[in-house]
Amino acid sequence: MNIILHPTYFPNIAHFVAIVNAEEVVFEVDDNFLKQTYRNRTYIYGANGKLALNIPVIHTQKNRQKYKDVKIFNEEKWQDHHWKSLLSAYRTSPFFEYYEDELLPLFQEKTNYILDFNVKCFETICECLQFELNTSKTEVYQKEIENIEDFRFLVNAKKEFLKPFDRYNQVFQEKHGFINNLSILDLLFNEGPNALNYLESQIISPL
Numbered sequence: 331m332n333i334i335l336h337p338t339y340f341p342n343i344a345h346f347v348a349i350v351n352a353e354e355v356v357f358e359v360d361d362n363f364l365k366q367t368y369r370n371r372t373y374i375y376g377a378n379g380k381l382a383l384n385i386p387v388i389h390t391q392k393n394r395q396k397y398k399d400v401k402i403f404n405e406e407k408w409q410d411h412h413w414k415s416l417l418s419a420y421r422t423s424p425f426f427e428y429y430e431d432e433l434l435p436l437f438q439e440k441t442n443y444i445l446d447f448n449v450k451c452f453e454t455i456c457e458c459l460q461f462e463l464n465t466s467k468t469e470v471y472q473k474e475i476e477n478i479e480d481f482r483f484l485v486n487a488k489k490e491f492l493k494p495f496d497r498y499n500q501v502f503q504e505k506h507g508f509i510n511n512l513s514i515l516d517l518l519f520n521e522g523p524n525a526l527n528y529l530e531s532q533i534i535s536p537l
Contacts, residue, residue, distance in 0.1 A: 336485040337448040338368035360471040372513040413437040425522035
């Protein structure tokens, strides 16, 4: 099947379950940018539980701003903060060191646009998973699209429409229990090469 969804910041497991079970992925890039979504946010498992990592963006005075036109506010040292948060959360995980060198450049090199950065993150994760995929981007926004499964609802960070996924081992689960649907980074650092098998075994349906 072909699917459409938003490129998000280190997509959560729900996004990747949809992605690995698709024949082709169309990235929605022509919609308006909305606050409080996964476009510039991801959740990891920190020592105190679920932790949000937010990329600061520059909002214009316009009422509506296209996702592809939104710039990152790089004056704020968010990359240093996010990398230190990942170190703190996952340096004791089984596979952090295995993927560290591939991920670190994302937190050292500046990118101007949030969409471009999210696509870089996605491509890096696919390399880590050793997963190849056909992708394309929208050229115009359409509310309804025929002959394609619509997973754009997954971008909403405030609403979870999902049944829990199968459990896997997490670093701090003895403290706070299993936390569902975190960033793909959580699965990658904890499951390593088995992450792709895990994703392929999970099920998600469009609304």
